[in-house]
Amino acid sequence: MSSNRNLKQEINEKLMDETLRGSLNRFAEAYPIARAKAYESVDDIDSLRNSVRDMKIETVENLEKIADQFEEQVTKRGGKVFRAKDGDALKEYLFNLCKEKGVKRIAKSKSMATEEIHLNHFLEEKGLHVKETDLGEWIISIAGHKPSHMVMPAIHLDRNQVAQYFSQELNKDIEPDIAYMVQEARIALRDEFLQADMGITGANFGIAENGATGLVTNEGNARLVATLPPIQVVIIGYEKLIPTIKDAVPILRTLPRNATGQLMTSYMSMISGAAPALVKKDGQWVEQEKELHVILFDNGRLKAAKDDKLKQIYQCVRCASCLNVCPVYTLVGGHVYGHIYAGGIGAILTALLNSMNDFKQINEMCIGCRRCTEICPGKIDIPGLIEYLRAKSVEQDGLPFGVKAVFENVLANRKVFHNLLRLASIGQKPFTTGRVIRHLPLFFAGLAADRSLPAVADKPFRDRVKKVTKKIDKPVKRVAFFSGCNIDFIFPETGESVYKVLQDLNMEVVFPEDQSCCGKPVLGMGDHETARKIAKQNIIAFEEAKADYIMFACPTCAETWHLTYVELFKDDPEWSKRVEKLVHNVREFTSFVAGEYDKVGRLTKTSGRQKVTYHDSCHMKRGLSVHTEPRQLLESAPGYDFVEMKDCDKCCGMAGAFGVKYTELSMPILKKKIDNIKDSGAEVIAVACPACMMQIQGGLDKQAPTIKIKHVAEIIAEQIKE
Amino acid sequence: MKKVSNNWKQAFPPESVGTAFFEEFAMRAQNVAAKVFRVKTAAEAQSVIAEIIKSSDAKKVVATPEVVSPLNLPTILEPLNVKLYTEQSDIRTHADTSDVGVACVEFGIAETGSVCEDGLAIEQRLITTLPPISIVVMNSANVVPTIAAAFETISKVFDRGYISFITGPSRTSDIERVLTIGVHGPSQLVIIAIDEEIREV
Ligand code: SF4
Numbered sequence: 001m002s003s004n005r006n007l008k009q010e011i012n013e014k015l016m017d018e019t020l021r022g023s024l025n026r027f028a029e030a031y032p033i034a035r036a037k038a039y040e041s042v043d044d045i046d047s048l049r050n051s052v053r054d055m056k057i058e059t060v061e062n063l064e065k066i067a068d069q070f071e072e073q074v075t076k077r078g079g080k081v082f083r084a085k086d087g088d089a090l091k092e093y094l095f096n097l098c099k100e101k102g103v104k105r106i107a108k109s110k111s112m113a114t115e116e117i118h119l120n121h122f123l124e125e126k127g128l129h130v131k132e133t134d135l136g137e138w139i140i141s142i143a144g145h146k147p148s149h150m151v152m153p154a155i156h157l158d159r160n161q162v163a164q165y166f167s168q169e170l171n172k173d174i175e176p177d178i179a180y181m182v183q184e185a186r187i188a189l190r191d192e193f194l195q196a197d198m199g200i201t202g203a204n205f206g207i208a209e210n211g212a213t214g215l216v217t218n219e220g221n222a223r224l225v226a227t228l229p230p231i232q233v234v235i236i237g238y239e240k241l242i243p244t245i246k247d248a249v250p251i252l253r254t255l256p257r258n259a260t261g262q263l264m265t266s267y268m269s270m271i272s273g274a275a276p277a278l279v280k281k282d283g284q285w286v287e288q289e290k291e292l293h294v295i296l297f298d299n300g301r302l303k304a305a306k307d308d309k310l311k312q313i314y315q316c317v318r319c320a321s322c323l324n325v326c327p328v329y330t331l332v333g334g335h336v337y338g339h340i341y342a343g344g345i346g347a348i349l350t351a352l353l354n355s356m357n358d359f360k361q362i363n364e365m366c367i368g369c370r371r372c373t374e375i376c377p378g379k380i381d382i383p384g385l386i387e388y389l390r391a392k393s394v395e396q397d398g399l400p401f402g403v404k405a406v407f408e409n410v411l412a413n414r415k416v417f418h419n420l421l422r423l424a425s426i427g428q429k430p431f432t433t434g435r436v437i438r439h440l441p442l443f444f445a446g447l448a449a450d451r452s453l454p455a456v457a458d459k460p461f462r463d464r465v466k467k468v469t470k471k472i473d474k475p476v477k478r479v480a481f482f483s484g485c486n487i488d489f490i491f492p493e494t495g496e497s498v499y500k501v502l503q504d505l506n507m508e509v510v511f512p513e514d515q516s517c518c519g520k521p522v523l524g525m526g527d528h529e530t531a532r533k534i535a536k537q538n539i540i541a542f543e544e545a546k547a548d549y550i551m552f553a554c555p556t557c558a559e560t561w562h563l564t565y566v567e568l569f570k571d572d573p574e575w576s577k578r579v580e581k582l583v584h585n586v587r588e589f590t591s592f593v594a595g596e597y598d599k600v601g602r603l604t605k606t607s608g609r610q611k612v613t614y615h616d617s618c619h620m621k622r623g624l625s626v627h628t629e630p631r632q633l634l635e636s637a638p639g640y641d642f643v644e645m646k647d648c649d650k651c652c653g654m655a656g657a658f659g660v661k662y663t664e665l666s667m668p669i670l671k672k673k674i675d676n677i678k679d680s681g682a683e684v685i686a687v688a689c690p691a692c693m694m695q696i697q698g699g700l701d702k703q704a705p706t707i708k709i710k711h712v713a714e715i716i717a718e719q720i721k722e
Numbered sequence: 723m724k725k726v727s728n729n730w731k732q733a734f735p736p737e738s739v740g741t742a743f744f745e746e747f748a749m750r751a752q753n754v755a756a757k758v759f760r761v762k763t764a765a766e767a768q769s770v771i772a773e774i775i776k777s778s779d780a781k782k783v784v785a786t787p788e789v790v791s792p793l794n795l796p797t798i799l800e801p802l803n804v805k806l807y808t809e810q811s812d813i814r815t816h817a818d819t820s821d822v823g824v825a826c827v828e829f830g831i832a833e834t835g836s837v838c839e840d841g842l843a844i845e846q847r848l849i850t851t852l853p854p855i856s857i858v859v860m861n862s863a864n865v866v867p868t869i870a871a872a873f874e875t876i877s878k879v880f881d882r883g884y885i886s887f888i889t890g891p892s893r894t895s896d897i898e899r900v901l902t903i904g905v906h907g908p909s910q911l912v913i914i915a916i917d918e919e920i921r922e923v
């Protein structure tokens with residue numbers, strides 16, 4: 001992969017590829033339904049996923065022992081095990097084997113590990129005849145493409161394109177009729193199985209208990225590859241090892257359901273030891289033991305197993321469902337991820353198994369929406385690992401000079417940062433109407449094509465605190481409000497509503513002046529050093545406030561405090577203690593208020609005239625697990641009639657810097673959101689996250705100006721008489 | 723014929739096997755386009771097979787020794803003028819051009835509609851992979867409810883060899899995600915479940 005990709009251009013090309021867009025769109029619609037149906041017969045999906053995760057965690061803890069046992073058991077049953085530390089070692093071993101045994105023809109069934117090192121290309125260059133036999137893999141191999149999806153490698157092609165490639169390969173006119181093309185492929189590939197001297201398969205799992213390898217497929221090619229040729233090679237990554245035969249159960253109950261919405265694939269085979277094969281001797285077929293070679297493939301996997309966080313990749317069963325629900329993948333497909341693994345997990349695997357440089361170019365293709373983590377059978381924290389890797393790369397190579405300078409001199413210095421924001425409020429004057437900037441200087445025009453950008457408020461919230469603070473006699477609690485930059489400088493009205501609602505609950509609310517940005521933008525860029533500085537300022541400010549609760553009306557800030565601050569100081573006993581103490585008091589506004597209202601019977605359902613719908617922020621729903629409470633508040637707000645919209649919990653496409661840097665990706669995601677809001681018939685869209693508010697408001701302004709957006713805090717504040 | 727186990731029956735978890743699970747098994751197998759016949763006797767199974775051979779106009783059949791004699795396949799195939807191959811070397815030579823393969827499988831799984839094949843013998847695998855019509859014969863009492871129960875069974879007998887789950891015919895969705903039946907494996911899977919025991923233990 002070239003080190004200087006023009007990623008933006010590649011993205012734009014994919015966005016213009018109508019075949020790709022159409023197919024990914026249809027797939028993104030159909031997949032969640034198919035998956036849900038496949039899980040109907042599973043009582044407790046969560047505990048099933050836990051069993052995948054726990055089994056794999058246990059395996060990686062004992063990886064060396066399990067790999068040894070696996071090797072011993074394969075060897076005991078007549079197989080040879082070779083441990084390949086990297087692609088070169090694997091290639092050398094395999095090529096020597098071919099030379100030694102006089103192998104000329106090789107039939108392959110799907111193996112991502114071999115694609116990882118471009119094995120086919122290598123063998124062909126050495127003069128061997130190599131055929132992929134999985135239909136999708138065969139198609140992309142004759143097209144000369146890389147797989148664009150781990151389970152459906154040719155999803156980027158339509159029948160007409162496939163027919164063209166078939167015509168070239170088979171030297172005849174092939175009609176673009178799918179059933180017919182599949183039959184042609186069957187005929188064309190049959191001899192490949194029958195004549196191959198060697199069969200190469202991957203493996204979905206490898207069992208240490210008896211050295212068996214498991215294959216999960218639909219077409220039947222893997223069975224043929226593993227049955228017909230007299231020499232069998234299995235290439236299996238260390239992450240596929242499992243301890244016992246029974247440990248295959250959780251994999252087999254999740255992998256087909258998640259990958260293709262099937263209860264089980266057409267074929268699942270487990271092969272232990274050298275099985276009988278038939279070879280022709282003097283015109284007769286005679287049985288002999290197969291020659292079995294199992295290659296345990298490292299290529300970065302063993303190093304990852306030793307890293308406390310990165311070892312999570314061992315929980316991956318390669319179902320690719322994380323791609324299927326990913327708002328970025330489903331827009332642009334797999335090729336822009338550069339190497340062969342696509343999507344969020346692909347970015348991680350690319351970093352570990354290929355190169356950090358490739359990762360660096362694509363790591364921003366994750367907007368942290370956490371949809372993938374919600375359905376991953378192994379419960380891998382994909383966005384978390386991406387952030388972790390990003391931080392690692394920043395630690396190693398530093399940030400680009402300009403960025404670092406801004407972080408250190410501006411974001412880490414509250415006064416400078418806030419002054420800058422105040423200046424922005426004046427600077428933007430000629431361009432604003434109401435809450436949004438409608439016309440930007442030409443320089444920014446691309447950013448605002450389908451979305452207006454938010455305007456910085458005339459008067460930040462910190463300057464309004466005095467006016468909205470009420471003296472509470474005998475307050476029941478003392479609450480310190482952490483506004484976050486968005487509420488402070490863009491949506492100060494939301495802050496005013498928060499005050500109003502909490503004071504109405506007889507609570508004393510204070511605003512620690514020295515609070516600054518929570519640090520998320522800096523963390524997002526992987527700069528933990530600056531993030532620690534910012535975090536410390538906030539911690540000091542809130543210690544001094546001596547409050548019962550620290551209140552957040554922004555889920556991202558809450559999550560950063562709650563999870564990341566703890567992480568940031570885990571090696572610093574003093575600060576770690578101080579954080580732990582505060583974190584205990586962190587409360588998210590909507591869930592807190594819903595709880596308080598419930599106590600005093602203020603959560604009764606009402607039905608008013610104005611239709612309101614709710615957008616689940618990713619951080620709110622999947623980060624903080626808050627989704628019923630804001631709905632309860634809306635349902636009980638007089639004057640409103642709550643309705644759900646389609647895909648209410650799909651990302652709005654903002655996600656901090658991503659939404660600005662990759663506008664071309666952010667906009668189509670936003671457009672879908674706006675369409676769903678419109679289709680719900682709602683006059684008001686409620687959110688509980690100021691970042692979503694910024695993004696959706698910008699989209700509404702351009703695409704549906706009659707629909708209003710409000711933070712849930714504003715809607716409940718409206719109900720309170722002064 | 724080589725097998726992973728010659729006595730699968732003793733490996734079933736006693737609480738979790740039986741005809742009670744047959745209905746769900748058949749339903750799920752049919753959902754994935756398998757044809758399921760449940761018959762009482764070997765004789766009835768013979769007529770089902772004869773019917774399939776006739777209606778598909780088959781000319782060549784490969785079958786494992788395990789299924790040939792209990793179902794007396796020669797007596798039903800000869801009158802139809804159908805060639806039958808049952809020896810290992812013949813199977814290797816003719817499986818690719820045969821119309822139908824007939825073999826036994828060990829049990830069914832209700833959760834998924836799969837059948838479990840003991841595939842240590844290469845003739846078994848050639849027969850269930852190469853011909854376009856695959857007929858598999860099982861005992862209707864040998865159905866386990868779940869994948870977990872299936873593995874409970876397997877883990878007792880599986881030391882070495884080759885074990886497969888077969889779930890419906892071969893399929894692909896690799897072009898435009900359109901489900902297409904019959905790629906490299908059989909395009910038809912017929913499951914014949916017999917109530918009486920046809921194999922000796
Ligand atoms: S990360 Fe999870 S969802 Fe993605 S391929 Fe791996 S197991 Fe599947």
Ligand code: SF4
Binds near residue numbers: 326329
């Ligand atoms: S967090 Fe969202 S954007 Fe990132 S990989 Fe997962 S689904 Fe894709």
